[in-house]
Amino acid sequence: MEATVVRTGTEGKTWGGGSKSPLKASYGKMMMWYFITSDALTFSAFLAAYGFSRYKFIDSWPIADEVFNHFPFMHGTDAPMYYVALMTFILIFSSVTMVLAVDAGHQMKKSKVTLYMFLTIIGGAIFLGSQAWEWKNFIKGEYGAVETNGGQIIQFVDAEGERVALEKVAKVLPGDRVEHERKNGLWYVTDDSSLPTYSIDEVKEGFKESNYLVRTQMLDENGAKTILSREESLAMINDNAARVVEGANLTRNEYGPPLFADFFFFITGFHGFHVFTGVLINIIIFFNVIIGTYEKRKSYEMVEKVGLYWHFVDLVWVFVFTFFYLV
C-alpha cells in the first residue's frame, strides 16, 4: 500500500504545525512564562479578595498612612510611606542588577554575570530584612486600642485629635491579674498567650479621670476617622469596652477589622515567601555561574529564566505597594 499524502494547505504556516516551534522560545523559558501566568492569577486573586473585604467595610477601613508610619532610627516621628517607598526602590534596583546580569550573560561575560547576580542576591536579602522589620512594627503596634462587645476597635485621642497611647490613658489599679490557663480555668477556653499591659478596668478607670476622647473606625466625608464627643466617649467606654488590644495578630488588631491584619500577613507573607525562594534560586544559579556551568553550556539562558522569576516578584510588589499602601 502506498502512503497517503494529505495536503492541508497549511504547509509553511506557523499554525499548520510542523517541526518549527511556534513560540520560538525554549521549553524552559516558555514554561517559566506559564508558571508566572498562573502565579500572577494567584496573587491577583488574593489582592481581589482584599479589595472585596475592603469594599465590604469601605467606610471603616484603616488608613494605611497611620498604620505604616515607621522609619528606622526615627522613632516617634510620623513618616508615612517613606519606608515602603525605600523597600520598593531596593526591589526595583535588584531587578535592574538582575537584568544587567541577563544582559552580561548574552555577551558571555562570566565575571560581570557573577557580580550582578551577587548584587541581586544582596538586594533581595535587604528587602527580606526590611519586610521582617515592617512585620515587627505591625505586630507590636504603637498606641493600643480597645475592642467593644461587638468586635469593633476604638482608639483614644486627645482634644487636638492626636492619638494617645494606652499607657497614658490607663490608671494602674492595685490587685493581682491572673493569666488564664486551661488547666486551672475553663478547659474549653484557650490559654491567654499573655496578658495585655493594662486590664480593661484600668483603662476604663483612667479614661474616666482624663479628658481624652474616643475615635471610632467610621470614616467621615473627608476620609478621617470619626471622633466622639466627651459624653459619647464616656458612654462608649462604659457600656461597650470589652477588652484591651495591643498590636496585631490573626484574631484581632488595634488598627481595625481583623481582616485587615489577616490580609496583610497573608499577602505580604506570600510575597515575602516568593522573595525568599527567589533569593535561594538566585544563590544556586550564582554558584553555577562561578563554577562555570553556563560557560560550558555556552548559554546563560538559565540566568534569564531565574531572572524572569525575580522580575515577577518585583512586579507583584508593585501591585502590593499600590493596593496596601497607596489606594
Place this chain on the structure above:
Amino acid sequence: MAHDASTHEHQSATKRIWTVFAILSIITIVEVILGIIKPASLVETSFIYMSLLNWIFIVLTIVKAYYITWAFMHMEHETKGLRRSVVWTVIFLISYLVFILLTEGDYIYEVYKNGYVSWNF
C-alpha cells in the same frame, strides 16, 4: 524587527535598562509624593466609584508593570503568540475577577449599612 533584535541586543541593552530604571523611579517618586500630600482636589473628585487619586495610582502601577514586563522580562522580544498567551490571559481573567468581587463587596456593604452592623454595641 523584534526577532533579529536578539542578535542586536548582544551588543548592549544597558542603555535601555537604565532608561527604564529612571522611568520606574520617577513614577514611584510621583506616587509617594501624591500619597503623602493627597491633593484635596484629586481626593474629592470621584470618577467611576473611586477618587481620581486612586485611579492615578492604579494607572501609574499598570504603566510600571508594563515597563517591567516589556523591558526587564524582555516580553518585547518574544513572539506575538507567547506574548498574547501570557498577557491576554492575565488581563481578561483579572478584570473579570476584580469586577465580580468588587461589585459583590459593595453589595454586602450596602446590606451591612442598612442596619446589620451596629457601632454602638
